[in-house]
Amino acid sequence: MGDHLKKVFKKNDTSSTLAAVIGSPVTHSLSPILHNAAFDFLKMKWEYVALEITERELEEVLEQMRLGGLGGLSVTMPFKTIMASLVDSCTPTAQALNAVNCVVSTEEGLIGHNTDGDGFLNGLIHDAQFDPRGKKAAVIGAGGAARAVIEALARSGVTSITVINRTLDKAESAADLAGEIGRVGTPEDIPETDLVVNATSLGMKDNSEFFPCPIELLHPNQIVADLIYHPLETPWILETKQKGINSYNGVSMLLFQAVEAFTLWTGKEAPISVMQGAITQELTERTYK
Template identity: 40%
Template sequence: MTITGKTTVTGIIGWPVSHSLSPVLHNAAFQALGMDWVYVPFPVPPERLAEGIAGLKSVGVAGFSVTIPHKVAIIPLLDQVTPEAELIGAVNTVVAREGKLTGHNTDGIGLIAALREKLCFDPAGKNVLVLGAGGAARSAVVSLALAGAAGVTIANRSLDTAAALAQLVAARLTQTAFTTRGLDSLSDAGFTGSFDLVVNTTSVGMAGDSFAGFALSSLKSGACLYDMVYAPPVTPLLAQAGALGIPCANGFAMLVAQGEAAFRIWTGATAPKGCMEGALAALL
């Protein structure tokens, strides 16, 4: 890749951001399509977020990704956000056009794409159990409801946090029934047996930990499990599901799919099939 004065610049903001895998994804796609574009990390501390956004806008970047801790804080600094990003309450992709910054959220797109590609699972009419009630859970809950899920149950350590999330989305997405439970319900075979899909949006598994007493063996026949964690590639939860013959997948496909969606938003082009996934697999 040769950088010139004509190279179009994109990137990612976060704090820290040096660990991000996104440059690998996007630069692989730019090169595969022969595009004179580049994607670079921009470390922006929280207290300087407004300065950072103003700077990116002033130097003419075409767009950028947003990672923690800026996904929520960036919203007041943008000119507009898409309805889905507004509903989720977080932005992970920003496009700059005609002097205006528009915020998108491709996390939900990535989740639904990963479910369909890796698990052949369509949420329409299904009952889903979402583990966690943080930012990742919010995007999952919204995207599953928008995809037609009949019911979404949010299981979280703090029932108040889960209830607040359920109340927020239920007011806007009335076609889906939202309920909440504590994580202690995971040991109840009667409870877990009612779901078609389980989605882990928490960090449980990253350090080799697991959900104690999770009655996975009671999931109904044909039920699937999706774990957003992708490092390590096989978490204890995924290992348990695999041993029980439950179709399951990690967050690798979601990471790729949300990146492909952001790529389309910025460029109007589609990354070659398998390009981002291959680059990420080679790195990991």
């Protein structure tokens, strides 16, 4: 085990329960802010840290978790897929996505979960009182985030999911996650849908001038969700708002994937508004400073 990991696990051997996010790069992760705000508010003796690790160190981190040295583990890029093969078992969602973002230690061993898709859906229910039953959804993008959203929407009661993506074979594979209600489409299908999700990186800093779809295809009877949270409002989201469309950024997906992880690890209800306040403050500072 690398010296940096030894130090972290040794320092925390009894005084508090350690939880961590592992990834590379991971220094800018917002997960410590979300979880530490919740631990502090509930006066729990837990500490959540970001651990920059290499692939070779994954097994050692899991061994620490098996030995009780880690109470919770979040997984981010580039380890979500490999983690699905390292845990003892996966939930059906993590298995379908072949991606794990949260590991839970149980008597049955280490269980790999994926809370991203339910995080998206619970965020939309929270923010927009969205009722998915009977609705038609369009998802633009077919990467990891899009796949998680599609898999969750497919379980939610929507009646169709149209996947629109630059690379066609990825769109097909993502649409397959939705079974019979999934299909590949084009931007021209967007006006017929009730929910439009941007799950591409169009709108982030290097791509900020590009829109995932033309604003003319959107109308005020739709709900528009952008998974991007940095910047807090992409130019596309700002324009949808000017057109009177109910639109939402990706903060709630980030928040609610953490809310689910928190409860899985601690068995406690997460203090949602405290976590929301902490993340909004941090993102506002990062966006506007």
